[in-house]
Structure formats: structure tokens, C-alpha cells
Amino acid sequence: MEVFKMNAKAKVLVAGGGFAGLETAFYLRLKLKDRVDITLVSDKDHFLYKPNTIYIPFGMDPEKLKIPLTLPTKKQNMKFIQAQARGVNPESRLLETSQGDLPYDYLVLATGSRMRPEEIPGMSQYAQTIFTPDEMLKLRASLGALKERAREGKRQKLLFLVPPNNKCSGPLYEIVFMADYWLREQGVRDNVDITYSTYEKGFIQAFGPRLDGFVTDEFSRLGIDGHREYAVERITASEVVYRNGESLPYDVLVSFPPYMASTPFPGLPADDRGFIATELETRKVQGYPEIYAPGDNGDFPVKQAFMAFLQADATASHLARQILPSSENVLFHPTAMCVMEQFSKATFAKVPLRLTGDPDRPLEVPESAYADYKLGSSKPWRLGKKLLGYYLPWRFRAGKPFHAGAPWTAMEAGLKVMSSVLAS
Ligand SMILES: Cc1cc2nc3c(=O)[nH]c(=O)nc-3n(C[C@H](O)[C@H](O)[C@H](O)COP(=O)(O)OP(=O)(O)OC[C@H]3O[C@@H](n4cnc5c(N)ncnc54)[C@H](O)[C@@H]3O)c2cc1C
Incomplete structure (x- = not known):
């Protein structure tokens, strides 16, 4: 007892x-x-x-x-x-x-949660992803290499991608703004085209219309080409193909993959x-x-x-x-x-x-x-x-x-x- x-x-x-x-x-x-x-x-x-x-x-x-x-x-x-x-x-x-x-x-x-990049054809092979510290270290190396090529005068395309079923897009918006600032600091921003594409109807859709308006203004101020309602269909070695028939080229592609438990x-x-x-x-x-x-x-x-x-x-x-x-x-x-x-x-x-x-x-x-x-x-x-x-x-x-x-x-x-x- x-x-x-x-x-x-x-x-x-x-x-x-x-x-x-x-x-x-x-x-x-x-x-x-x-x-x-x-x-x-x-x-x-x-x-x-x-x-x-x-x-x-x-x-x-x-x-x-x-x-x-x-x-x-x-x-x-x-x-x-x-x-x-x-x-x-x-x-x-x-x-x-x-x-x-x-x-x-x-x-x-x-x-x-965990990521499931394999649900998008080509994502595991070609995209830099941002879920774990190891992936972030790989992104550091990719951005460093992109910067060197831009410094050598080779025009670079840096493309960001939020696919359907990503459940937390905010961090990819942080990375695009941080990358823009960092490339300016490195003196190579003029040689890098930055493009942002998302399946969302509004930028950072989950957080309502004011953030969409804010991001739209920031993208325009910084010369970042933003695309909403671009749902990815597949990724090749040089471009992302979207379900709306459009495609966008890249040298470095950065994505936050679909989520799973x-x-x-x-x-x-x-x-x-x-x-x-x-x-x-x-x-x-x-x-x-x-x-x-x-x-x-x-x-x-x-x-x-x-x-x-x-x-x-x-x-x-x-x-x-x-x-x-x-x-x-x-x-x-x-x-x-x-x-x-x-x-x-x-x-x-x-x-x-x-x-x-x-x-x-x-x-x-x-x-x-x-x-x-x-x-x-x-x-x-x-x-x-x-x-x-x-x-x-x-x-x-x-x-x-x-x-x-x-x-x-x-x-x-x-x-x-x-x-x-x-x-x-
Ligand atoms: C790059 C990035 C930036 C982010 N920025 C922000 C931000 O600025 N603000 C914000 O609010 N959110 C942010 N988030 C989201 C936030 O990190 C997650 O929503 C949060 O971590 C969820 O907490 P959680 O406890 O549910 O899961 P986690 O923090 O992932 O914890 C899950 C835990 O379970 C353990 N685990 C997993 N599987 C098992 C198992 N089978 N058995 C035992 N243990 C297991 C893991 O090791 C881990 O310790 C960010 C996410 C990422 C990837």
C-alpha cells in the first residue's frame, strides 16, 4: 500500500x-x-x-x-x-x-515535422534546402560560390521557391532579404538577378494581406522579381517549371520543401x-x-x-x-x-x-x-x-x-x- x-x-x-x-x-x-x-x-x-x-x-x-x-x-x-x-x-x-x-x-x-523534397521531381537533386543546420551550411557554400562567379563578372540568377504544402514560408522570405543585403555588402548585387516564386496567393499568405503588401513593396524597392501563384511542377538542372506553363532559370535555387509529420x-x-x-x-x-x-x-x-x-x-x-x-x-x-x-x-x-x-x-x-x-x-x-x-x-x-x-x-x-x- x-x-x-x-x-x-x-x-x-x-x-x-x-x-x-x-x-x-x-x-x-x-x-x-x-x-x-x-x-x-x-x-x-x-x-x-x-x-x-x-x-x-x-x-x-x-x-x-x-x-x-x-x-x-x-x-x-x-x-x-x-x-x-x-x-x-x-x-x-x-x-x-x-x-x-x-x-x-x-x-x-x-x-x-520533417521535409519531403522528393515529392517535387528534381528538388532533391537540384535545390538547396533550408530545414537543417547541415542544409544551411551547404547553402553557405553555394552562396559563396555564386558570389565568386558574380565577382568574376559572370551574371548570376538566384531563384527562391516555396512549393505547395510548405507550412512555414516565413524563413525563406528572411533568407531572400538577407541574401540581397549580403550580396550588396559583398559588392556583387548588380551582377545577381534575384527572383522569388511561391505557390501562395499572397506573399507569406498565412499571415494576411498586410504582409503581402509589405513584401510586394520591399521586393520592388530592392529589385527582387516576385511571383505569386507559381506552383512548381518540376525542377531541371537549369530551370523551375511551374503548373501555369511558366518557367524560371537559375544558377542557384533555394527552396523550403513540402512538410510532413x-x-x-x-x-x-x-x-x-x-x-x-x-x-x-x-x-x-x-x-x-x-x-x-x-x-x-x-x-x-x-x-x-x-x-x-x-x-x-x-x-x-x-x-x-x-x-x-x-x-x-x-x-x-x-x-x-x-x-x-x-x-x-x-x-x-x-x-x-x-x-x-x-x-x-x-x-x-x-x-x-x-x-x-x-x-x-x-x-x-x-x-x-x-x-x-x-x-x-x-x-x-x-x-x-x-x-x-x-x-x-x-x-x-x-x-x-x-x-x-x-x-x-
Ligand atoms: C529555418 C527555419 C526558421 C524558422 N524560423 C522561425 C521563426 O522565426 N519563428 C517561428 O515561430 N518559427 C520558425 N520556424 C519554425 C519552428 O522552428 C518550428 O515550427 C518549431 O521548431 C516547431 O516546434 P516543435 O517542437 O513542434 O518541433 P521541433 O522544434 O522540430 O522539435 C521536435 C523534436 O522532436 C524530436 N524528434 C523527432 N522525431 C522524433 C522521434 N520519432 N522520437 C523522438 N524524438 C523525435 C526532434 O529531434 C526535436 O527535438 C523556423 C523553422 C525553420 C526550419
């Missing part, structure tokens, strides 16, 4: 050591203290701060973006198991992993890309009250770290309330926030979103929330991006959630002041 009491703590298993997994685990520890046993299972031994991998092609050392997972888990009295999750047996409440089956009372599947969990409800069907506000898996899927591997149509945080907070809050009903009730209400790096400046957007149910345009900015749709573009926003780059690793190294406590209150207050002065 005594042993039962000692072991009666709920076992929470969190699969995935990324934004959603760590935020959920750290939030649960903060709210529930020692009322739960928390185990983190991840295939890598570190957290990767993906948003700042955009700096790798321009010189950043990828090692600077990694946080070892042993550090914060030890601090927060959590078990860390480096293993690959391979399946779930909900009847027996077991997570199947490369290190054997692990039992759970509550399971959080936060295993993120990183890990399929057969038996759980999911769409044809493996994204797990969830209840919007709590991220509970449909039909499985003890399983949650926050972050990229869930069915929310835009994949973003900021969204992953909001979803993780809702997950942790809902789960915490199963154990401690008086715990705070936080629901997921999608509002995207991003700071787009451009080197010369950065652009901030806060975008309230609503699901539409239309697969071609799954999100929209509701008219009733237009007053909250903010946009600001200036040098000081680069400082905002830098601050986030310090704040988040600092919190995660300590095993603390991003969105909690006095430091977040201070960050939020700072953000409010900045957006009231520097955004409208």
Missing part, C-alpha cells in the same frame, strides 16, 4: 525535445511541482533553436544554437531518455521506442501527411483523452515555433488540470507573432488568425480582429529578434517555460511598448 502511494504520481511522457515538448514539460514542472513524474524522450541529445539557423548561411556556427537536454532535465528532476519514438499502443498506454516500450498515464507527442503514429487519427488530428483549444488528440499533440506534428495548418509555444501552454494547462483541477486554464487561441530578419532592419508582425476550413486558404485574419493585426518594420526590431535569441535559450537552459514567470511578464511588457511605438 505504501509502495502504491509512492508510485501513485501520474507518469507524463513527453516525446520530442523541441519547442513544444520542452515548453510542455517545463510548464508542467512549474505548475505541478513534484506531483508528477516527467520523462522526456527525444531522438537527439540537444534542443535546436531553429529560428536562428537562418544566420548559418551568413556565418553563424550551428553549435551555438544547441542546448544539451541533460542539463535542464536534470535541473528539473526529469528523466531524459535518448530514443526514437516509433509508435503508440493506447490500449496498454505504451510508447514504443528504439529503447523499448515506455509506460505512461499521459502522453505528449511533440515530435515535430516527422514520425507517423499509426492508429491515431491523422491526415495524409501524418499531422495528428487534435481538438483546437487543448491540443488533445481526437478520441484519446490522455494523449496530446502540440507543435508541428499536430494538425494546425501553420507550423511556427511561436504557435508551438501557445499550443504547448494549452496542452500543459489542460493536462495539469487533470491532476490539479484548480490549476490555471489556458486555451490555444491562434495569434502568430514573428520578427522577420532582413539585416538592414527587421519586420515585426502580430497576426490574429482563424481557421477557415478551406484547404487552399486554411487561415484568415478575422475582420473583427483587424485592430490587433500589427505590423512594424525598422532597425530596432532587430534588437527584438536578438533579445528573443538570448531569452529563450536562457529559459530552456534553466528548465523554465518560455511563457511564464516574471521574465516573460517583462518581455511581454517590452514587446507591448515596442509594438505601440514601432508598429501600427
